[in-house]
Amino acid sequence: xxxxxxxxxxxxxxxxxxxxxxxxxxxxxxxxxxxxxxxxxxxxxxxxxxxxxxxxxxxxxxxxxxxxxxxxxxxxxxxxxxxxxxxxxxxxxxxxxxxxxxxxxxxxxxxxxxxxxxxxxxxxxxxxxxxxxxxxxxxxxxxxxxxxxxxxxxxxxxxxxxxxxxxxxxxxxxxxxxxxxxxxxxxxxxxxxxxxxxxxxxxxxxxxxxxxxxxx
Numbered sequence: 001x002x003x004x005x006x007x008x009x010x011x012x013x014x015x016x017x018x019x020x021x022x023x024x025x026x027x028x029x030x031x032x033x034x035x036x037x038x039x040x041x042x043x044x045x046x047x048x049x050x051x052x053x054x055x056x057x058x059x060x061x062x063x064x065x066x067x068x069x070x071x072x073x074x075x076x077x078x079x080x081x082x083x084x085x086x087x088x089x090x091x092x093x094x095x096x097x098x099x100x101x102x103x104x105x106x107x108x109x110x111x112x113x114x115x116x117x118x119x120x121x122x123x124x125x126x127x128x129x130x131x132x133x134x135x136x137x138x139x140x141x142x143x144x145x146x147x148x149x150x151x152x153x154x155x156x157x158x159x160x161x162x163x164x165x166x167x168x169x170x171x172x173x174x175x176x177x178x179x180x181x182x183x184x185x186x187x188x189x190x191x192x193x194x195x196x197x198x199x200x201x202x203x204x205x206x207x208x209x210x211x212x213x214x215x216x
Contacts, residue, residue, distance in 0.1 A: 001213055006163040008165045009150055015189075018088050083124075107157075109135065144172040145173075146176060167184075
């Protein structure tokens with residue numbers, strides 16, 4: 001999988017760390033504070049959106065009185081403790097990152113999450129030294145499935161997109177990697193189990209765990 005690859009780019013949530021499970025409960029808690037019930041279609045509608053795009057969507061769909069910046073701040077506050085105490089690194093991640101570092105293959109992160117939460121999780125698990133670029137979708141024109149975020153990280157890493165390998169857990173992210181003309185390895189996550197067949201169809205590779213990359 002790593003043969004002929006000049007750089008590796010990771011999504012964060014559901015790929016590097018096991019965190020997708022908590023966002024539904026965060027959305028439920030947040031909407032509940034306005035007396036609103038979580039719609040069953042919400043998670044599917046916002047998948048791949050940047051943190052800012054998601055806040056705009058919430059404001060418009062639910063006619064929220066708060067500003068977009070306030071919505072993002074409230075989400076960060078609700079999620080902070082969970083990210084600090086309840087979100088583990090996925091199995092095999094540190095071993096792969098160490099391998100890439102030893103082989104001189106630069107790595108980056110392309111995430112739809114907020115910068116504040118990304119920095120928190122990276123620092124908590126002491127992963128700063130493994131990444132030459134960490135970017136959020138708020139820094140580009142469009143979130144996933146647009147290729148923008150992946151192309152930006154590839155540019156940071158000085159790598160041709162055709163020689164980049166992406167690790168992604170959600171369908172919109174897999175599409176973003178392919179739209180950037182990169183090789184994509186889809187990663188199993190329970191949150192996106194319902195679209196697993198589609199992920200497998202679109203991606204170049206599929207793994208149930210990151211530790212399969214070095215063990216196969």
